[in-house]
Amino acid sequence: MAAFLRIRKCFFKPPQLNNLISVNSKASPTSFSILVMSSSSGTGMASMSTTARRRSAHAAPQPPDWNNDSSLFAYTRGRFVFDEARQIRQRTVRFDMNRLAQIAASSIGADHCITVTKCPDGMHTKAYILRMDDGREVIAKVPNPNAGVPHYTTASEVATIDFMRDVLQTPAPTVHAWSSRADDNSVGAEYIVMEKAVGEPLERFWDRMSASEKLKVLMQVLSYYKSWLAFSFPAYGSLYYKSDGGPSSLAVHIPGGGPPSERFAIGPATGRDWYDAGRSSLKCDCGPWTSALAYCTAIAARERAAVQRLPPARQMLLITGPSPELYTPTPAKKLSALAALDPLLPRVLLTGNPLLVAPRLWHDDLHGENIFVDPSDPTRITAVIDWQGCQVSPLFDHNAVRPIFLEYSFESATASENDAAADKDGDDTAPPPAAPDTSGMSGSDRAAALKAYVDTAICIAWRRLVRDAAPALHDLEKFQDSTEGSVLQVARRVYEYGESLLAGMVLDLEPSLKDRDDVDETVIRSEMDAESKGIGLMAQMQEQMGDDWPDNGVTVAGDYDKVKATLTQARDDLAEVMYGEDEAKKEEFRNDWPFNN
Structure with missing residues (x-):
C-alpha cells in the first residue's frame, strides 16, 4: 500500500508542482500559473525575459517588435x-x-502595451505579464503544442473560469479576451487574456500563520468545496460554452439562470490524463458520458489503446529492470490487469453513497501557489487560479478532500488517528496526540517537533470540519483509501505504471480469480513486491539527490552536466548492487535507464 500511496500522489499532485521556485533558484517545471501572478505591479517579479521599455516618457510611443525576441x-x-x-x-x-x-x-x-514579461516556463503553457500605458497589467496565456487537444483545452478553461466565478461564486480571475481557434485569429495561436490576480500566493504566508489563522483559510476552502459539491451536472466530461462543446455536448441547467441552452454544456474531457504521455494522438471515446460506468469503461479502453498503439512509456515513477530482482513492465501484463478489472467495474462503483460517483467539477491542485491571499490579511483568500484541465468527473476521481498545502501532514495525521480508539459512532477523526516533550531538544529539533505537532493538529481539525460540514467528502476519503477506490485510481495510469498493483488489488476484490488456470497468485504477488521495490528505489534516489533532482526531467541549465553525471553514477551503482556479476542483466538495466538520452 505504501507504493500505491506514492502513485496516488502522482495522480492528485502533478510532479511539476512539487518544488515551487523562483526563476533564480532550482528550475522545476511548475504549472504555468505558479508565478504568473506572483507579485503586484512594481514588486520585481522574477521573469525569464523582459522586453525593452519606452526610451523616453516624452517620446511618441513606438511599440517594440516583440516578435524579434525568440526567448518569448x-x-x-x-x-x-x-x-x-x-x-x-x-x-x-x-x-x-x-x-x-x-x-x-x-x-x-x-491605448497600448508598453512591456511584455515572460513568466517562468510551465510544462504546458506560456504566460506573460503585459503592462499597459496606463499602468494596468494583465496576464496573457498561450498553450504549448503539448497542452492538449486544440480548441477544446482553451475553450474549456475559459468556460470553467466563468462558471466557477459567476455560478459557484469562487474567486477565479476575470477573462478579458480569448480565442480557441488558432487558425481563425490574427495572433496565430490560441490565447487567453485575463486579469492579474490580486494579492500574493498563500505559500508565502502559510508557515508563518498561527493555527487559528490557518483554520480561517481552511474554512474558506471548505466553503468552496461545499459549493462545488452542491452543483450537479448532467454528465461527465469538461465544461464549455454551449457553442464550443461539440455536437455531442449536453446542456447544463443552472437553477434560476435561464434556459440551459444559453450558456454552458458538458463536452469532451480535457483532463491531463487524456493527453499526457502521447495519449492525445489516440482516437478514443473522450466523452461526454452519462454514467460513471461509461466514464470508467472509457478510461480502461483509453489505457488499453495506449498500451497497444503507443511506444512503451518512459518509467519515471519507478526503477525497472530484469526480473526477479526488479519489475519488468510489458504490454501483456498491462492488458491482463485491465482485462481483469473490466467485469468488476459495476461492483466497484457501488460505493454505498451516490454522491461519490456523481459528476462534479473540482480544482484538484489547490497548492499554496494557486491560492492568493490579501497580504495585509493573509486569512482572506482573494483568488484561485490555474483552472486548465479541470473537468467534471465522478467525485471519487477528484482530490476533493486534501488540499495540497496540507498534504505533508496527512500521513502523520492518519497514523495518529489509527493509533486512537474510534468514538462510539465509529468515527475515525480522533483528537490529535498530546504535545511532544521537547525538553532536552536543540532549538532546531524543538522547532521541527512543534511544527510537526501543529501540522498534525491542523490536519485533523480540517478532517473534523469536513466530516461535520460535508459528510460526503468524509466518506470520499474513506473510499479513496479502500481497495475499491485504489483500483479506480491506479487504472487511470496503467499505460505508464501500476499494472502489478492493479492486478493484485483485483485479486483481492475477486478471490475466485485464483482458481483460474491463467492466474498465478504467486507470480502476481511477487511482481507487486518487485514494482513496489522499484517505486521505493526511485523515491530513495530522489531523496538522496535533494535539490538536484530533475522534476519531470528538468534541471537548471548550469547544473545539467552535474545532474546527468549523478544520474549515470546512480545507474551504474544500482546495476552493480542489483545484478552483481550478471553482465547481461546489467547491460539490459543500463539500456532501460529512464534518464538515458
Whole structure:
C-alpha cells in the first residue's frame, strides 16, 4: 500500500508542482500559473525575459517588435535530462506577440502595451505579464503544442473560469479576451487574456500563520468545496460554452439562470490524463458520458489503446529492470490487469453513497501557489487560479478532500488517528496526540517537533470540519483509501505504471480469480513486491539527490552536466548492487535507464 500511496500522489499532485521556485533558484517545471501572478505591479517579479521599455516618457510611443525576441516563444527555464530535442519542440510555440499585446490592451480599454514579461516556463503553457500605458497589467496565456487537444483545452478553461466565478461564486480571475481557434485569429495561436490576480500566493504566508489563522483559510476552502459539491451536472466530461462543446455536448441547467441552452454544456474531457504521455494522438471515446460506468469503461479502453498503439512509456515513477530482482513492465501484463478489472467495474462503483460517483467539477491542485491571499490579511483568500484541465468527473476521481498545502501532514495525521480508539459512532477523526516533550531538544529539533505537532493538529481539525460540514467528502476519503477506490485510481495510469498493483488489488476484490488456470497468485504477488521495490528505489534516489533532482526531467541549465553525471553514477551503482556479476542483466538495466538520452 505504501507504493500505491506514492502513485496516488502522482495522480492528485502533478510532479511539476512539487518544488515551487523562483526563476533564480532550482528550475522545476511548475504549472504555468505558479508565478504568473506572483507579485503586484512594481514588486520585481522574477521573469525569464523582459522586453525593452519606452526610451523616453516624452517620446511618441513606438511599440517594440516583440516578435524579434525568440526567448518569448522558446522553452528557456532549464534543460531536459532525457529526450531533450523532442521535449523542447513540445514547448516551443510561435505566434504574433505584437498582435496579442494589441488585443490585450484593447480588451481593458488601454491605448497600448508598453512591456511584455515572460513568466517562468510551465510544462504546458506560456504566460506573460503585459503592462499597459496606463499602468494596468494583465496576464496573457498561450498553450504549448503539448497542452492538449486544440480548441477544446482553451475553450474549456475559459468556460470553467466563468462558471466557477459567476455560478459557484469562487474567486477565479476575470477573462478579458480569448480565442480557441488558432487558425481563425490574427495572433496565430490560441490565447487567453485575463486579469492579474490580486494579492500574493498563500505559500508565502502559510508557515508563518498561527493555527487559528490557518483554520480561517481552511474554512474558506471548505466553503468552496461545499459549493462545488452542491452543483450537479448532467454528465461527465469538461465544461464549455454551449457553442464550443461539440455536437455531442449536453446542456447544463443552472437553477434560476435561464434556459440551459444559453450558456454552458458538458463536452469532451480535457483532463491531463487524456493527453499526457502521447495519449492525445489516440482516437478514443473522450466523452461526454452519462454514467460513471461509461466514464470508467472509457478510461480502461483509453489505457488499453495506449498500451497497444503507443511506444512503451518512459518509467519515471519507478526503477525497472530484469526480473526477479526488479519489475519488468510489458504490454501483456498491462492488458491482463485491465482485462481483469473490466467485469468488476459495476461492483466497484457501488460505493454505498451516490454522491461519490456523481459528476462534479473540482480544482484538484489547490497548492499554496494557486491560492492568493490579501497580504495585509493573509486569512482572506482573494483568488484561485490555474483552472486548465479541470473537468467534471465522478467525485471519487477528484482530490476533493486534501488540499495540497496540507498534504505533508496527512500521513502523520492518519497514523495518529489509527493509533486512537474510534468514538462510539465509529468515527475515525480522533483528537490529535498530546504535545511532544521537547525538553532536552536543540532549538532546531524543538522547532521541527512543534511544527510537526501543529501540522498534525491542523490536519485533523480540517478532517473534523469536513466530516461535520460535508459528510460526503468524509466518506470520499474513506473510499479513496479502500481497495475499491485504489483500483479506480491506479487504472487511470496503467499505460505508464501500476499494472502489478492493479492486478493484485483485483485479486483481492475477486478471490475466485485464483482458481483460474491463467492466474498465478504467486507470480502476481511477487511482481507487486518487485514494482513496489522499484517505486521505493526511485523515491530513495530522489531523496538522496535533494535539490538536484530533475522534476519531470528538468534541471537548471548550469547544473545539467552535474545532474546527468549523478544520474549515470546512480545507474551504474544500482546495476552493480542489483545484478552483481550478471553482465547481461546489467547491460539490459543500463539500456532501460529512464534518464538515458
